[in-house]
Amino acid sequence: xxxxxxxxxxxxxxxxxxxxxxxxxxxxxxxxxxxxxxxxxxxxxxxxxxxxxxxxxxxxxxxxxxxxxxxxxxxxxxxxxxxxxxxxxxxxxxxxxxxxxxxxxxxxxxxxxxxxxxxxxxxxxxxxxxxxxxxxxxxxxxxxxxxxxxxxxxxxxxxxxxxxxxxxxxxxxxxxxxxxxxxxxxxxxxxxxxxxxxxxxxxxxxxxxxxx
Numbered sequence: 515x516x517x518x519x520x521x522x523x524x525x526x527x528x529x530x531x532x533x534x535x536x537x538x539x540x541x542x543x544x545x546x547x548x549x550x551x552x553x554x555x556x557x558x559x560x561x562x563x564x565x566x567x568x569x570x571x572x573x574x575x576x577x578x579x580x581x582x583x584x585x586x587x588x589x590x591x592x593x594x595x596x597x598x599x600x601x602x603x604x605x606x607x608x609x610x611x612x613x614x615x616x617x618x619x620x621x622x623x624x625x626x627x628x629x630x631x632x633x634x635x636x637x638x639x640x641x642x643x644x645x646x647x648x649x650x651x652x653x654x655x656x657x658x659x660x661x662x663x664x665x666x667x668x669x670x671x672x673x674x675x676x677x678x679x680x681x682x683x684x685x686x687x688x689x690x691x692x693x694x695x696x697x698x699x700x701x702x703x704x705x706x707x708x709x710x711x712x713x714x715x716x717x718x719x720x721x722x723x724x725x726x
Contacts, residue, residue, distance in 0.1 A: 540568055541602055544567075544603065545606045550581050551608075571602075573596070576594055590610050596621070618696055625690050631688070632663070635658045635691070641655055642654050643676075668681075673697050679697065
């Protein structure tokens, strides 16, 4: 049985699929970016996005480098450490905005609990972001909630002077999903403000990501 944990947003997306146990403790990561980037795993070029990579479980260094350069010859990039877990497929989506190379995204860690509760932890940059679940104010980040029923819930994260993000997440009994969300600063332009308002106030109008 395949279970799905989905996190989507205006600027970035990561979601996790449980793909089952295997004797080799394999993991997988699928990467999709806008625009296209070169994908490096532990410093080795793996290809260009979108791409799916199978790896042994453990920590890996992920680097995304935009293939097109800015006018100054600089290629925007993003680097992070992923914790790949046995039998788990992690899907990463990241959007680079404008010529500055600014980007936003999320990292999800997924672990089994000893209890049957469905827990979700929210960690944000910046902290003290407002968390809304199913349209109701839930608290200020950092935040852990285990009061959600199992199933799909709508989540919205907003912070002052940042682009808001809205997405759906599936709470699974007996598991903790940690969402580490990085919210991009709002640029001082009319267009950027319009984008921000759309992200925060109209989450239902966002394009829904498709499974790879």
